Amino acid sequence: MQNLHETSNERLMARFQACLDDEAINEIVSRFMTPALAVARRIVPDAGLAEDAVQEAFLRVVRNHRRYDPGRPFAHWFYAVLRNVCRDLLRRQVRHVELVQQVAAQSKAEIEPGTTDLPAAMDLLHGLPRGERDVLVLRVTSGMRFEEIGIALGISNEAAKKRAQRGLRRLRRRCAALMEM
Amino acid sequence: MNCATARRQLEWYAMGGLPASVEAEVADHLAACPDCRAICDDYRRMIARLRSSAEPTRPRPAFEAATRAAVRTEVRSVRRRIWIRRVGVALGAVAATLLLAVAVGHLARNKSDKPTDGSAPQRASAEKWQFQGALAVPTSAAGGVVVRGARMYLVRRSEAGHHVAAVSVATGGLIWESGLESRGYLAADEHRVYCLTATSRRTIELVALDPASGQPVWRYGAQASRGLHGPCRPVPLPRGRVCWTARDTVHMLDAKSGRAIWTRSFPGEGLLSPARAWGGDLYVASSRALHCLSGEAGEDTRRQPLDIAGALPSRPLLAVGGSRAYVACPTPTRTSRLVCVDLADRRVLWSRSIPRPLHLLATEDVLYVRGPEVSALDAASGTPRWTCLASGCSPMTADDGLLHLVDATDTGRLVALDRHTGHQAWEILGIRSCDAFVRAGDLGLIKTVDGIVHAFALRTP
Numbered sequence: 001m002q003n004l005h006e007t008s009n010e011r012l013m014a015r016f017q018a019c020l021d022d023e024a025i026n027e028i029v030s031r032f033m034t035p036a037l038a039v040a041r042r043i044v045p046d047a048g049l050a051e052d053a054v055q056e057a058f059l060r061v062v063r064n065h066r067r068y069d070p071g072r073p074f075a076h077w078f079y080a081v082l083r084n085v086c087r088d089l090l091r092r093q094v095r096h097v098e099l100v101q102q103v104a105a106q107s108k109a110e111i112e113p114g115t116t117d118l119p120a121a122m123d124l125l126h127g128l129p130r131g132e133r134d135v136l137v138l139r140v141t142s143g144m145r146f147e148e149i150g151i152a153l154g155i156s157n158e159a160a161k162k163r164a165q166r167g168l169r170r171l172r173r174r175c176a177a178l179m180e181m
Numbered sequence: 182m183n184c185a186t187a188r189r190q191l192e193w194y195a196m197g198g199l200p201a202s203v204e205a206e207v208a209d210h211l212a213a214c215p216d217c218r219a220i221c222d223d224y225r226r227m228i229a230r231l232r233s234s235a236e237p238t239r240p241r242p243a244f245e246a247a248t249r250a251a252v253r254t255e256v257r258s259v260r261r262r263i264w265i266r267r268v269g270v271a272l273g274a275v276a277a278t279l280l281l282a283v284a285v286g287h288l289a290r291n292k293s294d295k296p297t298d299g300s301a302p303q304r305a306s307a308e309k310w311q312f313q314g315a316l317a318v319p320t321s322a323a324g325g326v327v328v329r330g331a332r333m334y335l336v337r338r339s340e341a342g343h344h345v346a347a348v349s350v351a352t353g354g355l356i357w358e359s360g361l362e363s364r365g366y367l368a369a370d371e372h373r374v375y376c377l378t379a380t381s382r383r384t385i386e387l388v389a390l391d392p393a394s395g396q397p398v399w400r401y402g403a404q405a406s407r408g409l410h411g412p413c414r415p416v417p418l419p420r421g422r423v424c425w426t427a428r429d430t431v432h433m434l435d436a437k438s439g440r441a442i443w444t445r446s447f448p449g450e451g452l453l454s455p456a457r458a459w460g461g462d463l464y465v466a467s468s469r470a471l472h473c474l475s476g477e478a479g480e481d482t483r484r485q486p487l488d489i490a491g492a493l494p495s496r497p498l499l500a501v502g503g504s505r506a507y508v509a510c511p512t513p514t515r516t517s518r519l520v521c522v523d524l525a526d527r528r529v530l531w532s533r534s535i536p537r538p539l540h541l542l543a544t545e546d547v548l549y550v551r552g553p554e555v556s557a558l559d560a561a562s563g564t565p566r567w568t569c570l571a572s573g574c575s576p577m578t579a580d581d582g583l584l585h586l587v588d589a590t591d592t593g594r595l596v597a598l599d600r601h602t603g604h605q606a607w608e609i610l611g612i613r614s615c616d617a618f619v620r621a622g623d624l625g626l627i628k629t630v631d632g633i634v635h636a637f638a639l640r641t642p
Contacts, residue, residue, distance in 0.1 A: 020260055022253065029252055037240050046514065048490070048534040051240075055248045055533070059564060062255040125231060139196055140231050146198055165192040172223050 009074035017065050028074075029058055036082055038142035039152040042134040043086040053089055057082040079152040124174050132167030135160050182210045187217050195224035243488040243529060251531045254561040309624060310353030312634040316343055316365055317616070322414050323365035326628050327374075328621045332356065332392070334374050336365045338632060345376050345390060350621045353636060359395035361388060370417035372436040373398060377412050385412050387425050387432075389439055399439030401425070401432070413455040413496075418476075424456045424463060431456055431465055433479055443479035447472065451494030454508070457501040459524055466499040466508040468492040471522055483527060489518040502543025503560055505530065509538050509550075519550070521563060531563040540576045542584075547600065549577050549584060557584075557603060567603030571596065576617040585618040587627070595627055609637060 004012070004027045016024040036057060040050035060081050061068075068077050125133055134153060138144045139160075144152070150160040187210040193199050194207045211218045240248075316324040316336040327334045328350060337346040337358055345363050347356040364385070366377040373389040378400075380386055386402035415425040421436045430446040431453065447453060450467035456474075457464045462482065463474040469492070473483040492510040498517075500507045504525050509517040512534075520532040538552040547566065548558045555577070557566040573589030583597040583606050593613035597606045612629060619626045625637045 020256055020263075022256060025252060025256060026249065029249060033240050033245060033248065046534070048512070048516070048518065051244050052533050054240075055244075055251055055531070056564070058248060058252050059255050059562060062252055062259060065259075136231075139198075140228050161193065161198070164196060168192040168196065168224055168227070171227055172220075175223075175227065 010070055010072075013065070013068055013074045014070045017068065017070065020065075025062060028061070028078075032058075032075075032078060035138075035142060035144050035148060035152065036078075038138055038144065039079065039082060040086055042137060042153075043083065044089055049089050050086075053082065053085045056085045060085065073151070075148065075151045079154070082152075083154060124171055124178075127174070128167050128170060131155075132163045132170065135163040136167040136171075139164050182206045184210075184214060184217055187211070187214070188220065191217065191221050192224060195221055195228060241488070244532075247529050247531050250528065251562050254530070255564075258559075258561065309636045309638055311636070312348055312353045312355075313632065314338055315628050315632045315634050317628060317630050317632045318365070321615075324628065325365070325367060325414070325616055326619055326626060326634060327367045327369045328619050328626065329369040329371075329374075329392070333619075333621070333626060333634070334367050334369055335628070335634065336363055336367065336376070345374065345395065347374070347392070347395060348634075350624060350626075350636070353634075357395040359390055359397070361390070361395075361397055363388070364412070366412055366414040368415045368417055368423070370421075370423070370436060372421060373423070375415045375417070375423060377415075385427065387415055387423075387434070389423075389436070401434055401439050401441070402427075413453075416456050416458075418458050418463075424458075426453045426455050426465060429453055429467075431463070431474065431479070433463075433476075445474060445479040445481065452496035454497050454499035457499055457506070459501045459504070459506070464499065464501060464506055464524075466497045466506075466510075468494050468497055468510045471499075471506055471508055471520075473524075485522055485527065485529070487518075487520050488529075489520065489532075492518065498538060498541045500541035500543035500548065502548070503545040505543065505548075505560055507541055507543055507548050509535070509541060511537055519558075519563070521548070521560070530561070533563050539574055542577045542579060544579055544600070549579070549600075551575075551577055551586065555584075555586060555598070555603075557600070566601075569598060569603045574615040578617050578619065580620045585620075585625075587612055587614045587616075587618070589613060595625075 004023060009028065009031065012024045012028050015021050033054065036054045037050060040053040041047065044050050044053055061078060068074065125136065128136065135149055138149045139146065146160045146164065147157045150157040187207055190199060190203060190207050194204060199207065211221055314337050316338045318324040324336060331350050333348045333350050335346055335348065336343050342362045344359050344361060345367065346358040348354065349356055361378060363376040363378050368375045369392065374392050375387060375389055378386050378388050384402060386400050388400050389398045390396065391398050413426045415423050417423050417436065422442065423434050423436045425432045425434065429448060429450055429452065430444055432444045433442045434440065435442055447467060450469055454466040458476065461476050463476050465472050465474065468489065470487055471485040472481055474480065475482050487508060487510065489510050491512050493513060495511055498509040504523065506522045506524055507519060509519045511517050515537055516534045517537045518532060519535050521530040523530050535550060536552040538550045540551040542549040546560045548560055550556045550558060553572065554568050555571045556568045558564065559566055571586060571588035573587050575587035577584055577586045579600060582600055584600050585597050588594050588596050593611065595609040595612040595618060598604065599606050612627060614627055614629045616628045623639050625639050626634055628634045
């Protein structure tokens with residue numbers, strides 16, 4: 001039998017579809033847990049909710065495993081499921097406007113205070129347009145490949161690369177402007 | 182490669198992700214061009230700063246373990262469903278017909294067991310009796326009604342004060358009224374009726390009354406009076422014991438004598454939940470951990486950390502059912518973290534954020550959560566089975582395959598939902614209450630916010 005770690009995502013999922021293989025789904029969870037959490041954190045405002053979204057996405061993969069088409073890349077399907085779960089959670093959150101406001105206030109409060117120049121870097125990052133910021137964070141802090149980021153956010157590889165480039169340029173310009181002040 | 186071409190690639194070069202051949206060309210150019218190198222160094226410094234100030238991207242070990250456990254459970258559940266489907270097909274038409282006949286018979290039998298016809302709401306004419314003057318304290322367990330055998334115990338409110346009273350379930354007639362001023366939080370077992378009282382020293386005492394006469398038999402609390410705030414209802418336990426949680430201390434008492442069998446404190450853990458018994462052990466929860474205490478000696482046999490980021494030190498909700506414990510701890514964002522612990526395997530099965538609940542009710546395979554909505558969560562995975570919009574503060578009770586609660590929408594209503602589907606089985610309109618519906622034989626008892634206990638016949642006369 002081929003080593004699980006060398007098996008493609010698509011083959012793992014096909015194996016899970018065929019016999020509900022525990023090892024196959026476990027390997028999929030191992031591979032996607034970290035990037036999925038990073039992506040979910042870019043979409044939903046609360047770390048706890050992001051964890052819920054990732055857990056629910058894996059459960060939906062198990063529950064709806066028959067809907068996956070083995071001829072298509074598994075990552076596309078998985079991240080589409082994850083984005084849907086995040087959207088569902090956000091929709092539910094809209095009903096609790098107060099909660100959203102508190103989370104936003106809390107996130108701001110976590111970013112604003114700082115005694116070193118490090119939070120300043122995050123401040124600058126949060127000033128970027130959402131699309132550029134998300135790609136940059138996933139590339140720089142989560143180490144995802146541009147192709148992966150494109151799939152995860154539902155944009156093309158080229159768009160992901162361009163956004164990252166624009167974001168980094170913008171950051172450098174802002175840093176330079178701050179230094180001159 | 183010239184400067185213009187190199188600078189179009191510099192950002193990607195700094196972030197990584199260029200094809201190897203292009204990367205080598207850019208590296209050659211940078212080695213020879215100090216201006217481009219300076220720009221590239223800027224990018225690298227910025228990336229390093231972003232990396233060092235970013236949130237950790239690795240999942241928390243507890244979350245990772247909980248997710249893997251939830252996935253394993255879901256796989257088992259899918260396997261079961263597939264197996265059942267295959268067996269169903271293999272049985273063939275004859276067996277299917279037999280099953281159908283059995284199912285129809287089963288449904289018919291169940292239907293006859295239901296309290297009333299689901300299509301017609303039960304009417305007020307089914308009301309058997311009323312008892313007026315009961316204490317009603319919204320969103321508190323203080324005024325709760327307790328039924329034990331043929332008697333209902335409640336706190337009666339009058340000009341003379343608040344006193345525990347025993348009322349006949351069959352007629353609604355008063356049997357006795359204790360002379361003891363009480364703060365409520367009633368409980369009862371075969372030996373005693375328990376209530377809490379306030380002392381002149383502003384402490385709380387647990388008092389046991391004789392169920393035959395209402396006379397006080399023993400008091401407990403004088404020796405443990407310091408810091409007894411935020412009272413919990415006492416919990417009667419098998420083998421003639423009663424357990425009372427006061428702030429951060431659990432007291433196990435002999436029901437007949439009131440003698441302390443053991444006490445156990447958890448300093449620094451914040452408020453403790455009321456105790457729940459399972460398998461000879463006793464469980465209490467704080468916002469930090471679920472504690473398993475030996476029922477015999479009160480030793481802390483196991484501390485299961487809950488690992489809830491930012492949990493408030495207020496009293497968590499704890500429910501136990503089907504060898505699982507569920508703890509809901511409030512967090513600052515008006516949500517609670519709900520953690521499910523497998524008591525047999527001693528591990529966290531799953532956890533999730535939910536709108537802050539008021540009550541939990543655990544059965545063998547489902548956890549019912551009362552928050553802004555009523556939800557039935559699958560005990561094994563924590564995924565919702567059904568959700569029903571029903572505002573209000575009444576605890577839920579489960580009986581006969583039905584879940585009872587009071588929906589405060591409009592004029593209020595007492596409603597019974599099918600526990601498996603969430604569909605309404607019956608309702609009684611015009612009921613507003615923050616107390617639990619209590620079943621006593623063929624009668625259903627509910628105390629409304631105006632302090633009137635209503636007894637309804639659960640079968641339409």
